[in-house]
Amino acid sequence: MFELIALIAVVLAIAALSSVKGLRMRSEAELGLLRKEIEALKTGLANGQVIAPAAPAVSPDEVEVAQDVPVAESLPDQAEPQLQTIDAPEVAAAAAVTPEAEDLLTEPVLSQSPPVPEQKRESFESMLAARWSVWVGGIALAFAGIFAVKYSIEQGLVSPAVRLSLAALFGLVLMAAGEWVRRRTEPLVNNAFQNAMIPGILTAAGTITLMGATYVAHAFYGYFGPATAFVLLGIISFGTIGLSLIHGQALAGLGLLASMVSPALVSSEAPNPWALFGFLSVSWIATSLASKVRKWRVVPALANAGLSLWVIAYVSGFGLYEVPPATLPLLIMIAGLAFIWPGRWSEPLDSNAEQSPQDRDTVARLMFPRHIASTLTASFGVLAASILMMEFGFANTGHAEYGFLALVLALALFGASRTYAIYPAIFAALAALGGFRAMSEQAISTSYGTLDPALMVNIVEPTVARNLALGLGLVFALLAQWVGFRFRDRDRGFVSAWTAIGTVTPLLLGGVSFFLFGNYSFDLLFGAYGLVLALIYLAGAQVFHGGIENAGRYDFCRDLLLAASWASLVFLLVVTTDGVTTTLGVAFLGFAYLMAIRLRDWPSLPWGMVLSALFVAGRIAWEPTIVGPDHLGKTPVFNALLVGYGIPTVLLILSAWFVRSRNDDRLRNVLEALASLFALLTLGILVRHAMNGGVLDSATPTLAEQAIYTLLTIGASATLMALDLRRPSIVFRTGSMIVGVISMISVLAAHFGALNPYFTGELTGRIPFFNLLFLAYLLPGIAYGGAALFARSRRPYPYVLALALTGALLLFGYVSLSVRRVFHGEGIAEWKGFLQSELYAYSVVWLLLGIVLLVLGTRFRAKSIRIASAVLVLIAVVKVFLIDMSNLEGLYRVLSFIGLGIALIGIGRFYQKVLTGLEKEPETTTAGNEVAGTGSN
Incomplete structure (x- = not known):
């Protein structure tokens, strides 16, 4: 049976060779036709027509093709020189070209700017006969060798040594056949059926057979020990990788797979990690060198993934692992990517670049570089391995933090030195954050005693974790400036990405580290860290992005550095100050950035005041008392609230005034809006403090307090309207109406609903006139009436009408509740x-x-x-007919209807005598202005 299988394998090999011979004969016939057609073209163009010069000969090693296969060798010496295709009607009519010759003539001509040929769709016959048959034949040969060995073992036909020798010999024969076929195969056949790769298939089949024979000799028969088997498998793997330079990328993948699987096939009672990762590193280097020669991109990515998986498996599955042998291969991988392949590759110098970087979309070129597969696989492998090293569930022999630090720094340096390595830069930042998270978990668990003692092996101390975080933050900040210095004139997209990485990462590392390990009252170390970061960012903004060409306009990198410097200084204030000092410090910091516009014409500087205002607002939301409830005095107005709220308000008002003449309408509008809101907030918080005896968090405000809020809001609306009339601004215009609408909603909800003394039973006071009703209804009603008069012809008519109706409603509430107070005293609850x-x-x-x-x-x-007025009279009429008619008796009912009749007749007479003229002259104009809305504003 073994002889039968061997015979079948030989027959398959002969069939493959016959197929190659047939293809060669066909190509020779086509070359003959091509020579005839060239002669015909030369004859047809001989009468005064210009023939394009032949393209210079280019060696296959100088040109890279899409399929990573060498370009066809030059034609035999006896062939005529190649002619470039001439797009002219005369040429088309000169001679008829057969389909076979046309196929050859349309092959791309090697020149300085070759046209891109249109790829024809492969026919089913070609795919089945010339391509898949070769692959299936190669697979059959490989299985033939494997099954032959297996069958010989089962049947015991010959001794094990003879069987294995025959299998190895069969593998060598297949590899020799592959080389013979390669030498005998014409280049045009390879070009036509590159993916078939008959020589490569035969070589791959021989490689698999040799690998199987070596493994069986070691694992089943013990003819040699693990060391010898390991060396033999390595030689086969490296030999396969070397042969891939001749046979293509698929064979390189097979050799890589063999090298990555070889350590797993050889078992040892005392495994040596240095030998393991030394072999894998050498295999990776060999693959990288082969990829550089042939410009492969798929195999390097697979090599990165394989090497990373071995390191991850070693760290997570080998118990107590050693840090240096797990770190070194990944460092070699990063160095190989930086200096071997892709190395110093740059897209503008790439011969296959279809267009220059200036013509390609910046974001697409940045996020989808040519070598994205290699950089992504390597980056993810380093990210996973470095974080696993910091997990306390995987014990090590010591100093895992040094391995983690080396990997993160190497990946960051690689990402900063190559413009195609944006993903290594991003993953380096993620690795720094993820590793610090793992280290902090160890430190916190150790401090609180929640960590299992069995896992407490080489735990990272809190101080070490903190120092690593701050050190890595400074490294990323400095790398961002170095990238700005080196690439600012070559790749702005890359510089922008690194600016974002170099600002966000240090701030996150510093903030999280302070939250976990900092001294909340005062921490000098973190304060110094924030100060150094701010100086680095300000220096980078000035030196690398502060040129005169960027003055007076926004620049992403410079503006991001300025924002990061502001955030760093805020971090400094947070870790070194507390209470009202922090609030005022941030407010003055923003004002300083705004005033710095006088020194540098950078339009982003004033936005520092906006950021400071938002920070102060957030701090107020977190702690409204600014200094804490226990330290807030009960003195009305003159307390910490006046300072904590008032000074930022004054600074915002000054900021809005300083930028009034600038052309940046957005900045001016935002500052004006913030100043208005802070002014209203300051008045409201002072009123609440005074009305509640120095307590800000009482459950429900009183009607008196709500009345003051109502007066403040309608006053703020009128103030914003006046500012808009003085200098038109969309903030003042829309803000005045928004504040007015909010105040009207609060009137309906509070004055006539939740806080109405008729429902709550709140006492109105003993004084007959100056009482709660005066403050809560009469004064706001007069204020709304005045606001309606002020807003007419200046604001939309519906808004003016709403103000007037709200004022009338408040006056209605005042007189109604005052009448009830006359009859029932200071308590006017409904139950009476x-x-x-x-x-x-x-x-x-x-x-x-x-x-x-x-x-x-x-x-x-x-x-x-x-x-x-008409609405109020209508309410009185409805009340008389529905309520008085059914509830009043005797004289009161008579007087009610008499009074109503007299009043309605008088009102009608009044309209007839007085309002007729108003409807003709100014009233029409006034109404028209009210409908017009905003007027000229």
């Missing part, structure tokens, strides 16, 4: 019911109030106030 005289008084007062509003609307020519 109604008196008949009280019901009649409501009708009289409402009609009188409607008449007063009508007179005011006529006097000030305000249609909105007259509409409020």
